[in-house]
Amino acid sequence: MKIKKILNNNVALTYNERNQEVVVMGLGLAFQKKEGSTIDPDKIEKTFILENKGVSNKIAELLKEIPEIYLDLTYQIIELAKSRLPYQLDDYLYVALIDHLSFAVERHKQGFDLKNALLWEIQKYYKQEYKLALEALEIINKKLDIELPEDEAASIALHFVNSQLSGDNMTKTVQMTEMVNDILNIVKYYFQMELDEDSVNYERFLTHLRFFALRFIRKEKLEDTYDEFLFEQVKGKYNKAFQCAERIASYIKKDYNWSISHDEILYLTLHIHRLTNRI
Numbered sequence: 001m002k003i004k005k006i007l008n009n010n011v012a013l014t015y016n017e018r019n020q021e022v023v024v025m026g027l028g029l030a031f032q033k034k035e036g037s038t039i040d041p042d043k044i045e046k047t048f049i050l051e052n053k054g055v056s057n058k059i060a061e062l063l064k065e066i067p068e069i070y071l072d073l074t075y076q077i078i079e080l081a082k083s084r085l086p087y088q089l090d091d092y093l094y095v096a097l098i099d100h101l102s103f104a105v106e107r108h109k110q111g112f113d114l115k116n117a118l119l120w121e122i123q124k125y126y127k128q129e130y131k132l133a134l135e136a137l138e139i140i141n142k143k144l145d146i147e148l149p150e151d152e153a154a155s156i157a158l159h160f161v162n163s164q165l166s167g168d169n170m171t172k173t174v175q176m177t178e179m180v181n182d183i184l185n186i187v188k189y190y191f192q193m194e195l196d197e198d199s200v201n202y203e204r205f206l207t208h209l210r211f212f213a214l215r216f217i218r219k220e221k222l223e224d225t226y227d228e229f230l231f232e233q234v235k236g237k238y239n240k241a242f243q244c245a246e247r248i249a250s251y252i253k254k255d256y257n258w259s260i261s262h263d264e265i266l267y268l269t270l271h272i273h274r275l276t277n278r279i
Helices: 055-063 069-084 092-109 119-125 127-144 151-162 172-189 200-217 228-237 239-256 264-275
Strands: 005-010 010-015 021-025 048-049
Touching: 005 055, 010 055, 021 055, 021 069, 021 264, 048 151, 055 069, 055 092, 069 092, 069 151, 092 151, 092 172, 092 200, 119 127, 119 151, 127 151, 151 172, 151 200, 172 200, 200 264, 228 239, 228 264, 239 264
Parallel strands: none
Antiparallel strands: 005 010, 010 021, 021 048
C-alpha cells in the first residue's frame, strides 16, 4: 500500500485493490514519508474508504487548520452511524462533521453555545438519527472533556439526515424538516385534534412525509398511474381526509411551486384517514 497523498504526519491517502480512495490513520504512519512511499501496515490504526474522490481533497484542506482529533471523532461517529442507520451515508459527511464539530467546540470554549431552532422538530421527526446523535455527543464530550449542550445533538442528527442527499445541502435538509412540520400542522388544525405520536400510523405517515419531502428536494415525482375509479372511490369514502390532502397540495403548490400527482394525493388521503380515524 503506497501513499497517494499525505494529509498530515498521522493521516494519509492511498488506494485499495479496487482503486477506491482509502484514508488510513495511525501514529506517525506518514512521518518523514513522501508520496509513493510504502505504508507500514503495523502503524495503521483506522481505515475508511471514500467513494467520492473529491472528498479527500476537502479533508486535506480542513486538516491544515483543524486538529486531527476531529477527524478521529468523525470516524468514530460515522462508523457508529453506519451500523445503525438504514441508509447509505454520503462521503461528504466526513467533511461536514469535521468542520461542524471543530467550530461547535471552539464556540463552546468561547462561551457561545447556539440554540438549534429545530430541536423540537428533530427530536420528533428524526428519532433514530437524534438518538444516535445523543450517543455521538456523549463520545465527543468524553473525548474532549467538555459539556456541549443537547442542541448540538440536534445539529449532528441533521447532518445524518442530510447525508441522504449528496454534498453540502444542509439548507435543503432544513427545508425538508419545515415542510414535514407544516404538513403535520395542516392535518392537526384541519381535524382540530392532537395526533397520537406514539401510534404506528403516525410513524407510517411521518416516514411517508420524509420521503415525500426528499422527492421534492431531488425533483423526483411519482409516476402518475392515475386510476380514476380508485381515486373517486377513495375521495368519496374518505372525503374529509381527501379535502385535507387537497389543502396540503395547495400549500405545496403555493409555497414550493410544486404540483403533486393524483397518486400522491391518494396516498396522503389514505395515510391521513388512518392517522385521524380514532376507531
